[in-house]
Amino acid sequence: MKSNMKPSMNPISRRRLIRGGVAAVAGVAGLAVADRLAKRYGLIPPDGSGIYGPGETFTYACQRLLTTRTPAREFSRSMISKNPFANAVAPPNDAFKRLAASGFRDWRLVVDGTVAHPMSLSLADLKALGLRSQITEVACEEGWSYIAEWIGTPLSGVLREAGVLPQTRYVVYTSNEEGEWESIDMQDASDPHTLLTMGMNDGDLPVPFGGPLRLRLPRQLGYKSVKYVNRITATDNIKKFGKGLGSVDPEYGYAWYAGI
């Protein structure tokens, strides 16, 4: 039988070594260029470091490049889920119980940070900014989902009202639920589908679904749609918040960017 082995071919010949070296240098240079470009165009998420950093950064950067100005999926009225699932929340604290007892008349949304006019808005103030309704899906990272109609005022309108300053890069939003906070970049914050939601399926937003005020972000997974929002802080430096990872979820191992 004829042998397939070519004895003349040294596995590590000089030519292969040179070729491999050139490829490695080109690879490192390419990564360095990509890193600079990513930093300049804000394509690195706040939690884009550590062993999963490259994966998170790739996902965020690619989805940002692909999904610039593409609206969230909307569904027909007939697709609204009859039995939506509210998921579990921590038991309400005393402050929440007091506010609920008076029908959330004294609920306030504080708007501060890098804005020209810090504000404190009641639900009536928010409604006066103009309501919009959209039928979108809540998709949980666990795998389940439901569709509902959400009624509220776009976050972008509130930011415009407060005079958000040009250096702003992220909007942090905080819940009445202890320790719950999130943030989004300006692309998501200025999306008209990013809704400060007060109503659901033609009624007031029920408490189990985040009432009286939930920030609905339909282009990302459910955990970014924080319930009981009572504070919005615009910022140019996300590292100042929590452990500097962009939200509380990365501190538990969950990605800051949840578009996938």
Added chain:
Amino acid sequence: MRVTHWLTFIAFVALLVTGGEIVISHPRFYWGEVGNVNTKPLFVIPIPASRSTVPTGYKYEMPDENGWSRALHFEAAWVAVLTGLVYGIYGLWSGHFKNLIPARRDWTWRAYRDRIAKYLRRAPPDGAEERSYNVLQRTAYVVVVFVLFPLMIWTGLAMSPSFTAAFPATAELLGGRQSARTIHFFVTWLLLVFLFVHVAMVALSGFRKRMRAMITGYTRDREEAP
């Protein structure tokens, strides 16, 4: 080519383990756009879940490992996709795919029947088959490379709320987000079946010889001869 094989293998194992962990958080599957514990499932995997909100019939709750599992799942998916890209480009350029697509004259039931009969007789491969692939191998590889892996990527992306916002058809063509998730799950099993058969065949045809060939790229026919 060999490097892409082993990178894909590492990525596949990571995707398999983390995918399993993610399923544990909601071991129920649905068809259509939506599905949750208040809707009727297509089927349920009879295991305890890692979430108290999922009724499983078990009192035991599994530990929640979704954080790192999701991160590793997507990082490994990137490794698989980028490796697949290199493999695809190199495969086109080097003519490797010509070795994979069954020869025109083998596009008959007869060719498949004959080859299956040959396996059953445990007949040794002939000269051409020793250096290349027979019609069954070629078909299996073509299905894995050009159908199952692309379907995995497609159904994976169809679960992404941001990606489907840009390309709604990715979810709609499959019947919805939950259908995509269910197909993603079944294609995993098909890939696992392939993996088992693939490894079994390697073992049957001489594990050490094949492994040496796949790691170093050289075959040493003479050494194996008696």
